[in-house]
Amino acid sequence: MLNTGKAMKVCIYLSDGATRHGVPVYSSILDFLFYRGVAGATVTKGVAGFGADHHMHSASMVEISDRLPIKIEFIETREKIDAILGKLEELAGTGLIEMQETTVLKPAQVSKPKQTVPPTHLKIEGKAQMMRIYVSEEDRWKDKPLYEALVAAMRANDIAGVTVYRGILGYGAHRRVHKDKPLHANHHGSVMLSAVDTEEKLRAFLPLVDQMVAEGLVVFSDVNIVKYAYRALEMEAQS
Amino acid sequence: MKEQFPARMVRIHFGEDDRWHGKPLHEAILAKCMELGIAEAIVFRGIEGYGSGSRIRYSSHWPLAKDAPIQLSIVDTEEQIARLVPFLDAMVENGLVATSSVEVVRYTRSASKVAED
Numbered sequence: 001m002l003n004t005g006k007a008m009k010v011c012i013y014l015s016d017g018a019t020r021h022g023v024p025v026y027s028s029i030l031d032f033l034f035y036r037g038v039a040g041a042t043v044t045k046g047v048a049g050f051g052a053d054h055h056m057h058s059a060s061m062v063e064i065s066d067r068l069p070i071k072i073e074f075i076e077t078r079e080k081i082d083a084i085l086g087k088l089e090e091l092a093g094t095g096l097i098e099m100q101e102t103t104v105l106k107p108a109q110v111s112k113p114k115q116t117v118p119p120t121h122l123k124i125e126g127k128a129q130m131m132r133i134y135v136s137e138e139d140r141w142k143d144k145p146l147y148e149a150l151v152a153a154m155r156a157n158d159i160a161g162v163t164v165y166r167g168i169l170g171y172g173a174h175r176r177v178h179k180d181k182p183l184h185a186n187h188h189g190s191v192m193l194s195a196v197d198t199e200e201k202l203r204a205f206l207p208l209v210d211q212m213v214a215e216g217l218v219v220f221s222d223v224n225i226v227k228y229a230y231r232a233l234e235m236e237a238q239s
Numbered sequence: 240m241k242e243q244f245p246a247r248m249v250r251i252h253f254g255e256d257d258r259w260h261g262k263p264l265h266e267a268i269l270a271k272c273m274e275l276g277i278a279e280a281i282v283f284r285g286i287e288g289y290g291s292g293s294r295i296r297y298s299s300h301w302p303l304a305k306d307a308p309i310q311l312s313i314v315d316t317e318e319q320i321a322r323l324v325p326f327l328d329a330m331v332e333n334g335l336v337a338t339s340s341v342e343v344v345r346y347t348r349s350a351s352k353v354a355e356d
Contacts, residue, residue: 167283169281170282172281192283213346214348217346
């Protein structure tokens with residue numbers, strides 16, 4: 001972690017066309033810096049320049065425009081740079097490495113608390129409930145379709161997730177009145193909302209469903225959740 | 240009106256091309272549900288899927304393979320579902336039936352109001 005105060009700034013000058021094991025040199029250097037936990041690095045592409053070979057490289061010369069100068073810049077503590085410099089020299093190949101003392105006035109803020117081991121994905125397992133709500137596609141709440149209003153309401157109440165399915169055929173509680181007319185079986189307006197969250201949260205949401213759904217069916221079932229999430233820790237930190 | 244009671248949910252998976260006496264199977268099952276007075280039945284067409292027989296079923300955007308996966312979801316009391324099951328046994332030749340215990344909340348408008356619709 002880079003703090004306010006003295007630090008070193010390293011610049012590596014390369015040619016765009018330079019490759020190492022078939023990969024652009026700047027990209028292998030950037031990967032190396034990233035994996036070694038360097039605070040930050042920036043790659044910039046020059047529009048023109050010349051290097052040790054004294055050939056002018058310019059963007060206007062199409063045939064050699066892949067040889068434009070590339071500059072990799074990063075700021076780190078002296079100790080860290082000493083630790084990676086050997087490998088860096090090897091990676092830079094024919095490129096030039098320059099280093100200067102600098103002063104960090106304000107370190108970059110990490111938006112969230114740094115995780116010691118950033119998980120590629122996190123698996124959460126546990127008991128939860130699934131709430132399915134069956135309504136008609138034509139049902140409305142205030143000025144919008146009821147299913148849309150329900151999704152918005154669930155979102156506002158931080159229900160973990162909801163999906164709306166449109167049925168191609170179906171009938172519900174209110175259609176039973178017309179069951180003697182077989183044509184009514186063919187109405188194309190059944191939708192199902194499926195939401196998963198903890199029992200407490202879904203039960204707490206039910207009074208709102210009571211208000212919004214005039215006709216329909218709500219089905220609760222116990223489910224086991226196995227969740228793979230990238231943002232799981234962030235979500236936990238918020239709740 | 241609001242009622243709350245324990246119930247059973249049945250989900251049946253098969254293909255859109257499956258038939259029962261010349262009629263699409265999902266229509267036939269839905270008609271049977273209505274006949275038995277099952278509370279709720281809804282048919283979903285999947286975009287893609289596979290089931291028994293392990294063929295991948297695609298939805299209609301694949302013009303040559305129209306056998307989209309179908310899921311039928313049925314909810315009613317244990318007794319009502321028990322009445323339906325023998326029919327499912329006869330009708331579903333190649334498919335999957337999953338049942339689970341659920342709790343339902345049913346909202347209904349009063350009968351007079353329904354008549355107005």
